[in-house]
Each structure stands twice: as structure tokens, then as C-alpha cells.
Amino acid sequence: MLKVKNLHASVEDKSILKGINLEIKPGEVHAIMGPNGSGKSTLASVIAGKEEYEVTEGEILFEGEDINELAAEERAHKGVFLSFQYPVEIPGVSVTNFMKTAINETRKSKGLGDMPAKDMLKLIREKAELLEIDRNFLSRSLNEGFSGGEKKRNEIFQMAMLEPKLAILDETDSGLDIDALRIVANGVNKLKSKDNAVLVITHYQRLLEYIVPDFVHVLYNGRIVKSGGKELAHELEEKGYDWIKEEVNA
Amino acid sequence: MNKYTEDDLREELKTKEYEYGFYTDIESDTFPIGLNEDIVKAISLKKEEPEWMTEWRLEAFKAWKQMTEPDWPNVKYVKPDFQAISYYSAPNSKPKYNSLDEVDPELLATFEKLGISLDEQKKLSGVAMDVVVDSVSVATTFKKTLAEKGIIFMSISEAIKEHPELVKKYIGSVVPQKDNFYAALNSAVFSDGSFCYIPKGVHCPMELSTYFRINQAGTGQFERTLVIADKGSYVSYLEGCTAPSRDENQLHAAVVELIALDDAEIKYSTVQNWYPGNAEGKGGVYNFVTKRGLCEKNAKISWTQVETGSAVTWKYPSCILKGDNSVGEFYSIAVTNNYQQADTGTKMIHLGKNTKSTIISKGISAGKSQNSYRGLVRVSPNADNARNFSQCDSLLMGNECGAHTFPYIEAKNKSAIIEHEATTSKIGEDQIFYCNQRGIDTEKAIALIVNGFSKDVLNKLPMEFAVEAQKLLEISLEGSVG
Numbered sequence: 044m045l046k047v048k049n050l051h052a053s054v055e056d057k058s059i060l061k062g063i064n065l066e067i068k069p070g071e072v073h074a075i076m077g078p079n080g081s082g083k084s085t086l087a088s089v090i091a092g093k094e095e096y097e098v099t100e101g102e103i104l105f106e107g108e109d110i111n112e113l114a115a116e117e118r119a120h121k122g123v124f125l126s127f128q129y130p131v132e133i134p135g136v137s138v139t140n141f142m143k144t145a146i147n148e149t150r151k152s153k154g155l156g157d158m159p160a161k162d163m164l165k166l167i168r169e170k171a172e173l174l175e176i177d178r179n180f181l182s183r184s185l186n187e188g189f190s191g192g193e194k195k196r197n198e199i200f201q202m203a204m205l206e207p208k209l210a211i212l213d214e215t216d217s218g219l220d221i222d223a224l225r226i227v228a229n230g231v232n233k234l235k236s237k238d239n240a241v242l243v244i245t246h247y248q249r250l251l252e253y254i255v256p257d258f259v260h261v262l263y264n265g266r267i268v269k270s271g272g273k274e275l276a277h278e279l280e281e282k283g284y285d286w287i288k289e290e291v292n293a
Numbered sequence: 294m295n296k297y298t299e300d301d302l303r304e305e306l307k308t309k310e311y312e313y314g315f316y317t318d319i320e321s322d323t324f325p326i327g328l329n330e331d332i333v334k335a336i337s338l339k340k341e342e343p344e345w346m347t348e349w350r351l352e353a354f355k356a357w358k359q360m361t362e363p364d365w366p367n368v369k370y371v372k373p374d375f376q377a378i379s380y381y382s383a384p385n386s387k388p389k390y391n392s393l394d395e396v397d398p399e400l401l402a403t404f405e406k407l408g409i410s411l412d413e414q415k416k417l418s419g420v421a422m423d424v425v426v427d428s429v430s431v432a433t434t435f436k437k438t439l440a441e442k443g444i445i446f447m448s449i450s451e452a453i454k455e456h457p458e459l460v461k462k463y464i465g466s467v468v469p470q471k472d473n474f475y476a477a478l479n480s481a482v483f484s485d486g487s488f489c490y491i492p493k494g495v496h497c498p499m500e501l502s503t504y505f506r507i508n509q510a511g512t513g514q515f516e517r518t519l520v521i522a523d524k525g526s527y528v529s530y531l532e533g534c535t536a537p538s539r540d541e542n543q544l545h546a547a548v549v550e551l552i553a554l555d556d557a558e559i560k561y562s563t564v565q566n567w568y569p570g571n572a573e574g575k576g577g578v579y580n581f582v583t584k585r586g587l588c589e590k591n592a593k594i595s596w597t598q599v600e601t602g603s604a605v606t607w608k609y610p611s612c613i614l615k616g617d618n619s620v621g622e623f624y625s626i627a628v629t630n631n632y633q634q635a636d637t638g639t640k641m642i643h644l645g646k647n648t649k650s651t652i653i654s655k656g657i658s659a660g661k662s663q664n665s666y667r668g669l670v671r672v673s674p675n676a677d678n679a680r681n682f683s684q685c686d687s688l689l690m691g692n693e694c695g696a697h698t699f700p701y702i703e704a705k706n707k708s709a710i711i712e713h714e715a716t717t718s719k720i721g722e723d724q725i726f727y728c729n730q731r732g733i734d735t736e737k738a739i740a741l742i743v744n745g746f747s748k749d750v751l752n753k754l755p756m757e758f759a760v761e762a763q764k765l766l767e768i769s770l771e772g773s774v775g
Binding site for chain 2: 201
């Protein structure tokens with residue numbers, strides 16, 4: 044589904060990603076871990092198509108197609124979803140209105156007409172229930188005055204609504220208490236299928252107890268320096284990142 | 294990568310062309326340019342006005358001659374040459390028509406381009422239209438329905454002839470002839486406009502609407518509107534404007550007077566889309582308007598405006614809260630793009646006891662435009678327990694535009710409670726990227742963000758107008774992004 048080959052990217056001439064190789068197949072869950080400043084969030088942004096990042100070398104293939112030249116919304120239409128670490132506020136635009144616009148714009152890109160209101164309502168109800176979201180929440184302005192947990196839950200709600208092929212969860216666990224974490228993780232697990240894939244980006248192992256990865260990669264200084272199964276996450280939890288750094292620097 | 298930066302946004306804002314930029318050639322009956330006592334008399338004569346009206350105009354003209362053009366607003370422009378303007382122009386196809394079939398087909402085609410079909414308007418929205426094209430009303434509808442309720446809704450010229458007692462009593466009572474430079478000019482030369490009277494206790498059953506349109510090269514348009522809501526009555530009045538594209542500056546100096554007698558309510562909504570000039574800032578309408586309402590006891594006046602047009606706007610719909618317990622409201626969205634300049638806001642003058650006012654102003658600036666809010670809240674010594682709440686929010690797009698807020702507060706009564714909140718924000722790349730990531734392209738994202746920002750005010754507009762206004766907001770900024 045996703046193939047990242049020798050990806051180099053920089054922001055404002057500062058090189059951040061220095062040759063990432065990563066392959067994610069349908070049905071897989073990958074986790075990217077690593078110390079602060081290793082380039083985790085940059086990788087997520089570059090895959091999603093954030094403009095500030097310049098790809099200087101390498102390729103990003105999504106379902107066999109090089110998506111590097113595509114605008115962020117075109118990548119979204121193809122099924123790339125990013126759950127933001129810091130979701131932005133859009134005052135005056137309700138969650139419902141935002142989702143309606145997003146879904147209909149995606150449909151438009153596929154030559155479809157607007158989703159009938161009845162179906163939209165049904166979809167919203169169904170997904171809100173899945174994530175234990177209160178109906179009132181949906182009429183609030185997007186992320187405005189939301190608690191950390193509400194913001195993250197809202198991100199996963201949007202993921203549920205848009206049903207992406209590849210979901211990138213950027214530090215979705217940060218700012219969540221244990222109950223919220225469980226709800227969010229359950230939501231993600233329920234949405235998982237053999238046809239879609241999840242890329243979890245996290246600093247801590249905590250989230251991976253709920254969303255169990257098939258592969259764990261350690262990102263350090265712009266490169267994937269170690270890959271393994273879920274036990275690698277436990278090892279990192281126990282020993283921290285220093286031993287990785289030492290190994291790399293040795 | 295298909296990047297979209299602030300620079301692109303700025304670039305694209307420049308290429309936005311005026312949506313309704315076309316010009317209809319209708320044979321007109323136009324006065325020679327220039328202004329003097331004879332021209333004032335000739336206008337009055339042309340309109341077959343009674344002598345008192347001619348005198349009233351001449352008084353205004355005398356005052357105007359002594360006045361100088363104000364320069365305190367935060368706008369820069371080449372002052373109009375008042376001797377280079379023609380002060381009267383009327384479509385030729387007079388007299389008035391009994392049905393739409395009789396109306397100049399070219400005029401009807403113009404309405405069509407604007408998406409205004411009188412028939413449709415009549416049938417679908419139940420809106421009575423008093424269409425003002427180039428200063429003279431050419432079609433009046435729904436008059437009968439309104440007449441049954443005793444509501445008078447006609448051109449001000451007709452009203453001067455048919456209801457002189459009402460016009461004489463109220464014209465200039467809220468905006469006196471000498472009020473300010475442009476009000477004086479308007480009083481002297483106003484060509485036409487609308488008149489509305491709602492009798493005691495009558496709830497006007499439909500939204501009253503007038504479309505204004507400048508349609509003659511070099512013709513300044515001087516509209517005069519007078520709305521009187523008698524005791525305990527209610528009326529919602531809609532005013533919408535579009536104008537054809539023009540190279541030279543056109544002057545628009547309207548006066549609107551609202552009178553809400555005891556327990557009456559007037560809701561006055563405007564969607565204004567005068568030609569703003571081209572991307573280089575050439576051309577465009579000068580919109581120097583005086584709008585003011587007077588509230589008697591327990592009366593309420595709400596001004597709601599969506600301003601997207603004009604090269605230079607200078608406009609402060611105001612409320613004089615004379616009666617005890619009267620209420621004034623001002624809800625405004627002002628969009629400026631390219632080289633547009635807007636200095637707009639309101640005055641809330643609290644004279645009566647327990648008077649309340651609310652001001653919500655949303656300014657959106659793009660391109661190289663300058664957008665100023667200027668508002669005065671005055672509480673006089675006798676206005677016990679006056680309350681005001683003001684909120685002024687500015688949204689900036691790009692780095693070359695400006696947003697300014699000039700709040701003036703004069704409280705001369707210790708019991709007054711006055712609150713003022715102001716925010717300035719910028720459409721961030723993060724917001725746009727967030728929308729992009731959900732599949733919403735940048736153009737749509739900006740429309741979404743702008744509509745969200747403006748929601749508090751859009752919600753105050755009557756339903757059918759809100760849809761139109763939302764469309765207009767999108768048009769004004771949409772071309773802007775590709």
C-alpha cells in the first residue's frame with residue numbers, strides 16, 4: 044500500500060529525514076517510535092503532503108503511484124488520513140459541517156454527487172456511537188475549546204467517517220487519560236481491516252498495548268535505525284532510547 | 294508538489310475579477326454635469342415635487358456649499374469633482390409599467406444576469422420588490438397586498454406626492470440636512486429611493502426589499518430611504534446592491550433614515566456589492582453613506598450588513614436610543630480585497646434609561662486592502678443603566694492587508710456597563726493544511742473558514758438573504774484562490 048524509498052526531506056533548508064525506507068502492506072499495523080526530534084512528525088506530514096516540507100530525494104508510492112507531486116487534498120481523496128498531533132481550531136465551523144464538507148469534497152473528486160442528508164445522518168450516528176461521542180459534541184465548533192482528549196477523539200471520529208486506506212496516527216496518545224486512550228484505541232481497532240493499514244507514531248509504548256503493531260520501527264536522527272516486532276516496543280519502554288543512540292553512534 | 298503558500302494566495306487574490314461587471318445600455322434621460330441651484334431646482338421640477346420639497350433641497354444645498362469634505366476616516370482617495378457629476382439620470386421607458394412585460398427587455402436581461410428574477414422573487418420568497426435602477430423606480434410589486442394592511446411601500450418620489458404629510462414630518466428628522474457633507478449633498482440632489490410606512494400595530498407580513506444599482510456612466514447616485522414603523526409595528530427591510538464595472542470612480546452617497554416609534558421594531562439588512570475597482574485599484578464605487586435610526590420608547594432597531602464591494606466605503610449605521618428601554622443592534626461583515634478601503638462601524642447613542650446596544654463586527658481583509666472598524670458608544674448623563682456589548686473581530690489573509698479598530702467610548706453616566714472585546718486572527722497555513730488533509734481544497738477551505746468566522750452575523754440575516762450573502766462572501770474571496 045505505502046512504499047517509502049530513500050526519502051529525504053527538509054524544512055527551511057534544514058535536513059530532517061535522511062533516507063527513510065518503509066513498506067506497509069494492507070492489513071498491517073506499523074509503529075514508528077523514537078526520541079523527540081528524531082523526525083517522526085515530519086515523516087507523517089511529508090506523507091500527508093504538507094507544503095512546508097521539501098522532498099529532496101526519494102519516493103513516496105501509494106498503491107504503486109508516486110504521490111509526491113500531489114496536493115494534500117488529492118492524497119486525502121486517495122485514502123491517506125492523518126490524525127494530527129495538534130488539531131487546529133476552526134471557529135464557527137461545526138464538526139458536522141466540517142465532516143459533511145470533507146466527505147462531499149472527497150465524493151466530488153470521484154465524480155459522485157453529495158451524500159444524501161439521510162445517509163450522512165446515519166453515518167454520523169453510527170460512527171459517533173462507535174467512539175462514544177455525545178451528539179452535542181458534533182454541533183460544537185471544530186476543536187474550539189475542546190479538551191486534549193476530545194480533540195483526539197474527534198480526530199479518530201473523522202477517520203471513522205472518511206474510512207481511509209492508510210491512517211497515520213501522529214502522537215494520538217499524547218494528552219489522553221487512560222479512559223480516553225482506551226476509547227480511541229478501541230475505535231481504531233474496530234476500524235481496522237485486512238484492506239486498510241495503520242501507521243502509529245508515538246513516543247511511548249503505552250498506546251501500543253491497545254493498538255498492537257505488527258512491526259515497530261525506531262526512528263533516530265532522520266533514519267530508521269532498528270525494526271522489529273512488538274517486543275521491540277517493550278524493550279524501548281524498559282531501556283529507553285539511549286541504548287539505541289549508543290548503538291547507532293558506535 | 295502542488296504547494297499553496299501565502300504568496301500564491303496573495304497572487305490569486307489580485308486576479309479576482311468583478312463577478313457582476315457588465316453594463317447595460319439603456320437610453321437615459323441624463324442631466325448635464327455640474328451642480329448649482331438651478332440643477333437642484335431642475336431635479337425637483339423633473340420629479341414634479343411640491344414647493345416645500347424644493348425649498349428643503351435648496352436649504353440643504355446652501356448648507357452643503359459651506360461644508361468641506363471630511364477627511365478623518367482611515368481611507369485615501371482622490372476627492373470627487375462635484376462639478377463633473379451628472380445629478381440626474383432616469384431610464385427612458387416611462388411611465389411606469391403595469392406588468393413585467395412592459396419593462397425594457399434589456400433591463401430585464403440585466404436582472405437576469407444578476408440572478409434576480411422578479412417573477413421568481415415574487416413567487417418563491419414572497420418578497421415585495423421596489424426595484425431602483427438609476428434612481429427611478431421602474432417596477433413595484435406586491436403593493437396591493439401591502440396596501441390591505443395599510444402598509445405604504447413606494448418610491449420616495451411617489452411618497453412625496455402621495456403622502457406629503459408623512460414625508461414632511463419625518464424626512465431629515467434623524468439625519469438633518471446639515472448633518473454632514475454627504476448627507477447635505479444627498480438632501481439637495483437625491484434622485485429617488487424608497488419609502489416605507491408601517492401603521493400602528495401592524496406586523497409587516499413579508500420582507501421588504503429593494504435592489505439598488507448604478508447604471509449610467511459618470512452618474513452619482515443619491516438614494517434616499519425613509520422607513521417609519523409606527524407604534525407597535527414590525528418590519529424587516531432588505532437592501533441589496535450590485536453595480537456594473539466602470540473605469541472612473543462613481544460616487545454613491547445615500548441617506549437612510551429609520552424611525553421606530555414606541556414599541557416598534559425595524560430590522561434593516563443590507564448586502565452591498567458595489568464595484569470594488571480592478572486588481573490595480575483603479576475604478577470602483579465610492580460609498581459614502583449616512584444611515585441612522587431613531588428608537589422611541591421600547592423600540593428596537595437592528596442593522597445587519599454584509600459589505601463586500603466599493604473601492605472606498607465610509608459608513609456607520611447608527612442608532613439613537615432616545616426612548617427608555619430601547620434597543621440598538623449592529624451586526625456587520627465587511628470584506629475588503631485588492632486595494633479596497635473600508636472605514637465602517639456604528640454609533641450607539643444612549644439617551645433613554647435602560648437602553649441596550651449590541652455591536653458585532655467582523656472584518657475580513659485580503660490583498661492590499663485596509664479594513665477599519667470605527668464605533669462610538671455614547672452614554673448620556675440621563676441614560677441610567679445603559680448597557681453595551683461590542684465585539685470586533687478581524688481576519689487577515691496574507692501579509693499586505695490591514696485591519697484596524699477604533700472604538701470610542703463616552704460614558705457620562707456612572708451606572709453604564711460597557712464591554713468591548715476585540716480579536717485579530719489570520720487564516721493560518723495550519724488551518725488550510727488541516728482542511729486539505731481532510732480532502733477539502735484550499736479555495737473551499739477558505740470559504741469554510743470565512744463562513745465560520747462570519748457565522749454570528751450571517752445568522753442574523755433573513756434566511757433567503759443569508760444564502761445570498763454566503764454566496765457573495767465566497768465570490769468575493771473565492772476567485773481569490775483560483
